[in-house]
Amino acid sequence: MSVEQLDLLAQLPAGQPEPVADADVLHQLEQWVEVGWLRALDRALAVFLLDLAPDSDPLVLLAAALASHQLGHGHVCLDLGATMQAPDLSLSLPPEGQETGRDILLPSQLLKGVTLDAWLQALAASVMVDRQPEGEQPERPLVLHGQQLYLRRYWHYERQVLAALGRRLRARPALPSGLPQGLERLFADSRQQPDWQKLACALAARGAFSIITGGPGTGKTTTVVRLLALLQEPAVVAGKPLRIRLAAPTGKAAARLTESIGRQVGSLQVSAAVREHIPTQVTTLHRLLGSRPDTRHFRHHAGNPLALDMLVVDEASMIDLEMMANLLAALPAHARLVLLGDKDQLASVEAGAVLGDLCRDAEAGRYSEQTQQWLEQVGGQSIAAAGLLAGDERQHLLAQQTVMLRHSHRFGTDSGIGELARKVNHADPQAARRALGQQCYQDLHQHMATGLDDPRLASLILGSGAAEASLPGYGDYLQLLAQQRPAADLSAEDPTWEEWAGHVLAAFDRFQVLCAVRKGPWGVESLNRHLAELMHRRGLLPAAQGWYEGRPVLVTRNDYGLGLMNGDIGIALMIRERPLHAGEPERMVLRVAFPRNDGSGRLRFVLPSRLTEVETVFAMTVHKSQGSEFAHAMLVLPEARSPLLTKELVYTAITRASRDFTLLETRPGVFEAAVAQPVRRVSGLDLGSEVNPRD
Numbered sequence: 001m002s003v004e005q006l007d008l009l010a011q012l013p014a015g016q017p018e019p020v021a022d023a024d025v026l027h028q029l030e031q032w033v034e035v036g037w038l039r040a041l042d043r044a045l046a047v048f049l050l051d052l053a054p055d056s057d058p059l060v061l062l063a064a065a066l067a068s069h070q071l072g073h074g075h076v077c078l079d080l081g082a083t084m085q086a087p088d089l090s091l092s093l094p095p096e097g098q099e100t101g102r103d104i105l106l107p108s109q110l111l112k113g114v115t116l117d118a119w120l121q122a123l124a125a126s127v128m129v130d131r132q133p134e135g136e137q138p139e140r141p142l143v144l145h146g147q148q149l150y151l152r153r154y155w156h157y158e159r160q161v162l163a164a165l166g167r168r169l170r171a172r173p174a175l176p177s178g179l180p181q182g183l184e185r186l187f188a189d190s191r192q193q194p195d196w197q198k199l200a201c202a203l204a205a206r207g208a209f210s211i212i213t214g215g216p217g218t219g220k221t222t223t224v225v226r227l228l229a230l231l232q233e234p235a236v237v238a239g240k241p242l243r244i245r246l247a248a249p250t251g252k253a254a255a256r257l258t259e260s261i262g263r264q265v266g267s268l269q270v271s272a273a274v275r276e277h278i279p280t281q282v283t284t285l286h287r288l289l290g291s292r293p294d295t296r297h298f299r300h301h302a303g304n305p306l307a308l309d310m311l312v313v314d315e316a317s318m319i320d321l322e323m324m325a326n327l328l329a330a331l332p333a334h335a336r337l338v339l340l341g342d343k344d345q346l347a348s349v350e351a352g353a354v355l356g357d358l359c360r361d362a363e364a365g366r367y368s369e370q371t372q373q374w375l376e377q378v379g380g381q382s383i384a385a386a387g388l389l390a391g392d393e394r395q396h397l398l399a400q401q402t403v404m405l406r407h408s409h410r411f412g413t414d415s416g417i418g419e420l421a422r423k424v425n426h427a428d429p430q431a432a433r434r435a436l437g438q439q440c441y442q443d444l445h446q447h448m449a450t451g452l453d454d455p456r457l458a459s460l461i462l463g464s465g466a467a468e469a470s471l472p473g474y475g476d477y478l479q480l481l482a483q484q485r486p487a488a489d490l491s492a493e494d495p496t497w498e499e500w501a502g503h504v505l506a507a508f509d510r511f512q513v514l515c516a517v518r519k520g521p522w523g524v525e526s527l528n529r530h531l532a533e534l535m536h537r538r539g540l541l542p543a544a545q546g547w548y549e550g551r552p553v554l555v556t557r558n559d560y561g562l563g564l565m566n567g568d569i570g571i572a573l574m575i576r577e578r579p580l581h582a583g584e585p586e587r588m589v590l591r592v593a594f595p596r597n598d599g600s601g602r603l604r605f606v607l608p609s610r611l612t613e614v615e616t617v618f619a620m621t622v623h624k625s626q627g628s629e630f631a632h633a634m635l636v637l638p639e640a641r642s643p644l645l646t647k648e649l650v651y652t653a654i655t656r657a658s659r660d661f662t663l664l665e666t667r668p669g670v671f672e673a674a675v676a677q678p679v680r681r682v683s684g685l686d687l688g689s690e691v692n693p694r695d
């Protein structure tokens with residue numbers, strides 16, 4: 001301990017917590033791990049650094065553990081400035097639903113007496129920390145850039161993404177021949193002015209990278225199908241059809257897009273030869289890149305790029321930084337990459353809110369004069385009167401290849417869901433509340449629950465209450481399960497078994513309870529238990545624990561052996577199965593039915609004991625619901641306000657509903673506080689300064 005540190009300690013009034021520089025940081029981290037505030041691996045990083053450099057300043061060890069902790073919360077790095085300003089809030093400690101322990105120091109208490117300068121100086125002086133951009137010391141595990149501390153791997157991902165996007169944005173692939181005519185033909189029925197769908201196609205056609213963002217029903221799929229036709233038509237005529245692939249981050253999102261693309265391609269006004277070369281199968285990003293079990297590495301990378309000329313990725317808000325870096329690395333330089341997604345949705349649970357970061361200028365437009373002229377020339381549309389902010393190529397390079405679709409074709413002015421989503425997106429709690437209360441919106445419902453035993457809660461869940469008679473609930477799939485069950489003596493070969501299971505899955509998919517948090521009485525864990533017990537008590541389920549018929553489960557980890565992807569939903573059903581050995585009789589067994597998600601409409605039946613990474617899914621977190629859509633979605637807000645309750649979370653929940661949305665509250669004011677709180681993700685993915693060199 002230095003003389004200065006001893007002095008500092010002496011100045012502290014008795015009873016004050018020790019400042020971090022003098023506390024045993026590892027012991028403190030251990031305590032946080034014990035109470036579940038930190039992951040063991042966060043502390044392990046500090047231990048690792050201490051092994052490498054036994055003289056390490058405690059502030060360096062603490063920063064390393066906290067940078068690792070922040071990664072677990074979706075932040076690519078630790079922002080030391082923000083941490084010093086509001087330590088507990090920016091570190092989300094104590095975690096959601098947990099009380100402050102009496103003997104547990106809060107980060108704010110631990111950091112008392114530490115200044116930002118002292119912390120930065122300790123880091124800058126450490127042999128474990130590479131100071132960027134002053135010098136590159138690649139053997140050091142931590143990277144300090146300004147006030148942001150990174151684990152080296154994430155620093156690299158960010159640099160890779162910035163460099164790859166910069167290259168792609170500067171590349172100008174050859175324009176497809178007859179572009180203005182092609183656009184005119186495909187958008188002959190255009191009624192919008194300007195027609196952002198048409199302009200999105202034009203911009204995507206001219207670049208090696210583009211983003212099409214928009215809220216639900218703004219026509220992202222419609223646009224991309226026309227874009228594929230626009231690019232494929234001249235390629236087919238030239239006898240060199242493009243190799244096009246479609247992908248999405250999760251199996252569920254891929255299945256949804258497969259369905260909607262298939263519908264749209266069917267109604268496209270193109271020749272059979274062109275149609276034949278427009279794909280409708282959507283794969284997951286993991287499958288596309290060729291994930292290998294037990295490693296973070298993919299089969300496709302810079303040394304073994306994907307064999308394609310164009311890649312479209314839907315639901316791009318779910319792409320995390322690591323996946324984005326891997327994807328860009330595996331993409332051949334000549335290929336076009338188009339990202340589709342809703343920038344206002346929650347970001348991936350993993351570190352990095354890539355789409356949100358990339359879309360910072362999407363709302364404002366920021367098109368340069370050259371881009372505006374080009375759009376007018378090629379797309380025949382002026383955007384001068386669209387009320388956007390002016391931009392220039394040097395400062396807003398990415399904006400030149402970004403289009404925000406601004407008109408919802410699904411949610412018109414009479415749609416409460418559309419109106420509520422807009423108000424929430426504008427962070428206007430009062431207007432959102434007014435929309436919820438307006439009688440004219442038949443698709444919006446709200447209820448303040450008195451407790452878990454509230455009878456209205458039960459009727460909403462089951463969908464059988466008088467007021468909610470027409471609202472889908474879980475009663476529907478359970479009723480279908482029981483009433484349409486094939487006769488027990490029907491042969492296992494009979495397709496009726498699979499048809500029945502398919503109907504049960506489809507009926508379950510029409511309703512979903514969405515939770516904002518995992519812990520606490522209104523968190524996903526407690527609510528799942530409660531709902532299973534409720535349905536068991538009512539005789540709708542044979543049990544409420546373990547494996548029972550009717551149990552819906554969510555896959556929480558990819559399992560390539562079983563062909564199941566994180567996010568897949570299955571339901572346990574008693575079905576008749578062929579015998580394993582000849583001569584034995586067929587038997588009734590409990591199997592979990594999952595959609596195959598390969599566009600075939602078929603199911604796979606899995607032995608429950610083989611499913612190790614699943615959880616019951618009567619309630620699901622809003623995070624997990626991304627990429628899914630339900631006729632009726634019900635958002636349950638907890639009693640306590642929390643930094644996790646943000647407008648992005650509420651918006652994402654609302655936009656999961658295609659027909660009806662119900663807000664279930666448990667305490668007044670929590671909804672308003674959530675809508676007023678935007679999400680805060682720390683990253684250095686600032687394309688303004690990095691992709692667009694100013695010199």
Ligand SMILES: Nc1ncnc2c1ncn2[C@@H]1O[C@H](COP(=O)(O)OP(=O)(O)OP(=O)(O)O)[C@@H](O)[C@H]1O
Nearest residue numbers: 197214215216217218219220221222223260409410
């Ligand atoms: N320009 C248009 N004119 C008329 N209808 C349109 C237009 N664009 C899209 N639609 C219709 O609006 C609906 C939603 O379109 P689409 O599925 O393409 O939107 P999306 O943004 O992909 O939606 P999602 O939120 O599901 O991702 C579809 O029924 C589609 O036919």
